Amino acid sequence: MALSAFAITCGTAVAGSSATAAGTVLWTPSTSKGPSSFAGVQCAEGKFGVVKDPAKGSVWRAFQAAGEERCETLGPNLKEGSTFYLGWSSKLNIKDSNSRYVFQLKCSPSTNTANHPIEIDATTGRIRLQEWDTDHVAHTLWTAPTSNNQWHSYALKIRLGRTNGTIDFWFDGVKQTFTNGSGTFKGTTWDGDRNYLKWGAYHPSPGNATNTFTSPIMATTLQAATAGS
Numbered sequence: 001m002a003l004s005a006f007a008i009t010c011g012t013a014v015a016g017s018s019a020t021a022a023g024t025v026l027w028t029p030s031t032s033k034g035p036s037s038f039a040g041v042q043c044a045e046g047k048f049g050v051v052k053d054p055a056k057g058s059v060w061r062a063f064q065a066a067g068e069e070r071c072e073t074l075g076p077n078l079k080e081g082s083t084f085y086l087g088w089s090s091k092l093n094i095k096d097s098n099s100r101y102v103f104q105l106k107c108s109p110s111t112n113t114a115n116h117p118i119e120i121d122a123t124t125g126r127i128r129l130q131e132w133d134t135d136h137v138a139h140t141l142w143t144a145p146t147s148n149n150q151w152h153s154y155a156l157k158i159r160l161g162r163t164n165g166t167i168d169f170w171f172d173g174v175k176q177t178f179t180n181g182s183g184t185f186k187g188t189t190w191d192g193d194r195n196y197l198k199w200g201a202y203h204p205s206p207g208n209a210t211n212t213f214t215s216p217i218m219a220t221t222l223q224a225a226t227a228g229s
Contacts, residue, residue, distance in 0.1 A: 023221025026084060027076050028228070031058040031215060035073070039196065043071035048200070055151060056089065056214055062200035064100070064209045071209075072104075075197030075216065080160050080190050087155040087225035088199070088216040092122050093148045096207030099123040103199055105158070107192035114191040118167060120154065122146065129169055133188045134162065141178045141185055144171060153229040155222060158189055165189025170222070 029037035031050045041048050047063040048071055064071040094100060105118040114132045121128050129142040146152060155170035167185045169176045178185050199216060201209040219225040 022227075023085075023219050023224030025217055025219045025224055027218040029060075029073075029075075029215050031060065038073040039076060040074040041072075042074070042198075043200065044068055047071050048073065051212065053212060060199070060213050060215065062211045062213075064201035064205075064211075066095075066206055066208050067204060069204045070200065070202040071211075072198045072200030072202055075199070075218070078105075078160055078190075078195045078197070080162070080195070083157070083159040085155065085157050085219050085222050085225035086197070086216060087153070087219070087222070087227075087229050088214050089151055089153040089229040090199075090211060090213040091149055091151045092146070092212075093210040094122060094124055094201075094207065095209065096205050097124050098205035098207070099128075099203060100205070100209050100211075101198075101202040102211050103154070104197070104202070105189065106196055106198050107190065108194040108196075109192055114188050117165070117188045117191055117195070118156070118158065124148070127152070129167075131167065131185060131187050131189070134191055139187065141167065141180075142169060142171075142176050153226065155226050155229070157222065160190040160195065162188060162190050170226075173226075 035041050050058055051061045053059045062071040099121045101119050101121045103120040104116045106116050107113050114134050117132055119130055127144050127146045131139045153172050157168035159166040201211045214228055217225045217228050
């Protein structure tokens with residue numbers, strides 16, 4: 001996949017003249033450069049930044065205080081029809097029983113579209129992957145148990161399409177089977193006129209929520225995308 005398949009507007013883009021056996025990194029933010037390596041930060045001042053984790057080293061921390069709508073970061077704009085792998089690790093700390101979106105493939109405009117064709121949301125004891133169709137109807141693809149302050153790794157293979165998009169998903173390094181019994185879901189992974197990526201915590205709730213995550217890697221292969229997880 002050529003780097004030009006994406007509208008890379010920020011972060012670190014790494015591409016050679018030819019792909020290696022391990023694949024090519026298309027985009028990743030840099031903890032050494034700080035929040036400016038994302039396309040944008042939608043978070044109260046001082047609530048997003050780099051912290052040191054004993055297990056993962058320098059990582060990102062998004063803190064959504066009680067009552068705040070969101071604390072999210074934005075990745076690059078995407079191109080309809082492209083295919084890419086995406087990998088990262090995350091640990092969550094959610095202080096109430098409400099669900100938070102912790103990852104979104106977001107589309108614009110938000111109204112009269114799927115809004116967020118792919119999202120991962122979490123609540124106390126549960127993590128879930130959902131796809132939203134062009135009628136803004138959610139389809140649960142996968143769920144798993146989790147607990148606060150537990151690291152998990154995530155990887156997605158995404159083909160962007162309005163009705164013929166596909167999703168493959170790995171959780172903690174294991175390829176997952178979806179609720180329909182298939183290892184690949186086909187449906188809506190693109191809508192509107194602009195699609196991009198988001199990480200953090202979204203949905204106003206009475207309790208605090210923290211999403212601590214490694215730098216996401218967008219790449220041409222699973223191996224390259226999960227190298228930093």
